[in-house]
Amino acid sequence: MNRRTFLTPSALSGLAGTAGLISGCSSGSDSGRRGAPPLDLSAPLRIPPLLHPERDSDGVRRYELTMLAGNSELLPGTSTATWGFNGAFLGPTLRASRGEQVAMTVRNTLPEASTVHWHGMRLPAAMDGGPHQMVAPGAAWTPTWTIDQPAATTWYHPHPHGATAQHVYRGLAGLFILDDGHDPGLPTAYGVDDVPLILQDKKFTADGALNGDPLKDTFGILGDRILVNGTYNPRFDVTTERVRLRVLNGSNARLYHLVFADRRRFHVVATDGGLLTAPVETDALALSPGERAEIVVSFAPGDNVVLRTLDNGVDLAKGDFDLIRFVADGRPAPSPPLPAAFAAFTPIVPPADAKVRRFTLNGHDAVNGRPMDMSRIDEVVPAGAVEIWEIENNVYSHNFHIHEVAFQLLDSGGKPASGYAGGHKDTVFVPGKSTVRLAVRFGTFTDPSAAYMYHCHILRHEDSGMMGQFVIVEPGTEDTAPRTLPPAGTGTSHQHGNTER
Ligand code: C2O
Numbered sequence: 001m002n003r004r005t006f007l008t009p010s011a012l013s014g015l016a017g018t019a020g021l022i023s024g025c026s027s028g029s030d031s032g033r034r035g036a037p038p039l040d041l042s043a044p045l046r047i048p049p050l051l052h053p054e055r056d057s058d059g060v061r062r063y064e065l066t067m068l069a070g071n072s073e074l075l076p077g078t079s080t081a082t083w084g085f086n087g088a089f090l091g092p093t094l095r096a097s098r099g100e101q102v103a104m105t106v107r108n109t110l111p112e113a114s115t116v117h118w119h120g121m122r123l124p125a126a127m128d129g130g131p132h133q134m135v136a137p138g139a140a141w142t143p144t145w146t147i148d149q150p151a152a153t154t155w156y157h158p159h160p161h162g163a164t165a166q167h168v169y170r171g172l173a174g175l176f177i178l179d180d181g182h183d184p185g186l187p188t189a190y191g192v193d194d195v196p197l198i199l200q201d202k203k204f205t206a207d208g209a210l211n212g213d214p215l216k217d218t219f220g221i222l223g224d225r226i227l228v229n230g231t232y233n234p235r236f237d238v239t240t241e242r243v244r245l246r247v248l249n250g251s252n253a254r255l256y257h258l259v260f261a262d263r264r265r266f267h268v269v270a271t272d273g274g275l276l277t278a279p280v281e282t283d284a285l286a287l288s289p290g291e292r293a294e295i296v297v298s299f300a301p302g303d304n305v306v307l308r309t310l311d312n313g314v315d316l317a318k319g320d321f322d323l324i325r326f327v328a329d330g331r332p333a334p335s336p337p338l339p340a341a342f343a344a345f346t347p348i349v350p351p352a353d354a355k356v357r358r359f360t361l362n363g364h365d366a367v368n369g370r371p372m373d374m375s376r377i378d379e380v381v382p383a384g385a386v387e388i389w390e391i392e393n394n395v396y397s398h399n400f401h402i403h404e405v406a407f408q409l410l411d412s413g414g415k416p417a418s419g420y421a422g423g424h425k426d427t428v429f430v431p432g433k434s435t436v437r438l439a440v441r442f443g444t445f446t447d448p449s450a451a452y453m454y455h456c457h458i459l460r461h462e463d464s465g466m467m468g469q470f471v472i473v474e475p476g477t478e479d480t481a482p483r484t485l486p487p488a489g490t491g492t493s494h495q496h497g498n499t500e501r
């Protein structure tokens with residue numbers, strides 16, 4: 001396999017402390033703002049290494065993830081203090097299949113407590129890695145669960161309440177690809193014709209330090225340099241007729257409105273929760289923070305085309321940026337034809353008497369007027385329910401992510417979802433001054449004492465309290481379930497997911 005080297009974990013530096021990692025952003029005229037030189041898009045795209053350990057004799061796949069601090073050459077000739085998993089920036093791409101049991105050992109060698117949340121994963125709340133499952137410096141966390149959901153591109157990132165924006169901005173994020181044993185007839189050679197694209201915008205100081213305060217201003221970070229898999233100014237050499245791109249918006253706040261410079265059309269084949277009913281042809285793809293899409297793009301010999309993001313007038317999509325160049329030199333190897341349809345899709349249909357829950361977004365520090373409270377359970381949901389969640393946004397752009405579930409967008413601003421917007425999702429854009437309605441299918445792992453989160457995935461908003469908690473309980477016990485959780489750190493011990501030193 002043609003695997004390019006990823007960021008070498010550079011010597012662990014002593015620069016791990018909070019101070020100095022993110023320098024102040026007081027000087028608005030730093031070089032990052034206006035000094036971004038024109039891109040030639042020539043740096044080989046870094047491909048995060050795959051982490052796909054053999055199954056142990058007991059059938060379990062065991063993964064080791066270590067959160068660490070290091071230095072990365074993000075901009076050529078500079079050194080940036082960053083955080084990563086098993087390396088200095090970002091993390092490996094984990095891979096597992098439906099039916100497999102996975103066991104994680106997440107070690108924290110950072111100077112701060114953090115967590116690792118499996119965004120898009122259907123799993124018990126105690127394994128979810130939300131703000132209740134803190135991993136202290138020097139400690140390890142060992143969640144385990146069985147993969148039981150359709151094939152999808154999910155991801156993992158820290159979720160410590162109040163510090164998620166900082167931890168993700170410094171570089172803690174990675175993909176977790178799920179397979180399900182059905183061959184959908186799509187490209188599958190990782191890094192060759194099945195290629196991750198993790199999009200993250202940053203601001204840098206003149207000497208290469210990460211700049212900007214992810215907890216300031218309305219949206220935190222809207223950077224002026226965009227990294228793809230941690231590569232600035234990247235190029236990808238196409239060697240096949242078709243390439244499947246697994247695109248993750250791993251940015252703190254930016255909305256991407258992706259087009260090819262030649263406006264070529266491509267097919268969206270999957271969204272957050274997995275495959276669509278059929279490929280959807282389009283020339284533009286919008287992704288808000290936390291959202292994923294898989295697209296299939298055709299290339300002809302001699303193609304040289306740039307993927308860009310365009311300012312479409314939305315407050316979170318400021319500026320036009322070239323992201324990555326695709327170069328098809330030589331004769332591309334044949335690819336399977338694009339399938340006409342995918343069999344796996346099951347529509348999420350709320351029953352006629354579905355429960356409707358309403359959430360209003362005003363400002364950016366609360367949901368329904370209540371700022372996040374770690375000890376308060378906001379919603380109690382019966383296992384396996386299909387409900388309608390209605391999110392009314394009275395201000396500027398937000399989005400909405402629900403842990404553990406799959407949902408389908410019913411309508412946005414009164415318009416029924418169409419095209420790829422109707423796929424299975426866990427995160428959805430909520431345009432300013434509009435209402436979205438979701439058909440939400442909840443899982444069946446019950447635990448009245450461990451909560452899942454729902455929140456705006458603009459990390460500055462999540463950190464400032466635009467988040468709430470729900471539990472999933474046995475149907476019929478909703479009214480008797482407790483509405484509070486013990487304060488963090490008092491250690492309700494669940495049977496799994498121990499923290500050990
Ligand atoms: Cu990707 Cu609760 O987060």
Ligand code: CU
Pocket residue numbers: 117118119120401402403404
């Ligand atoms: Cu999540």
Ligand code: CU
Pocket residue numbers: 364397398399456457458461462466
């Ligand atoms: Cu928001």
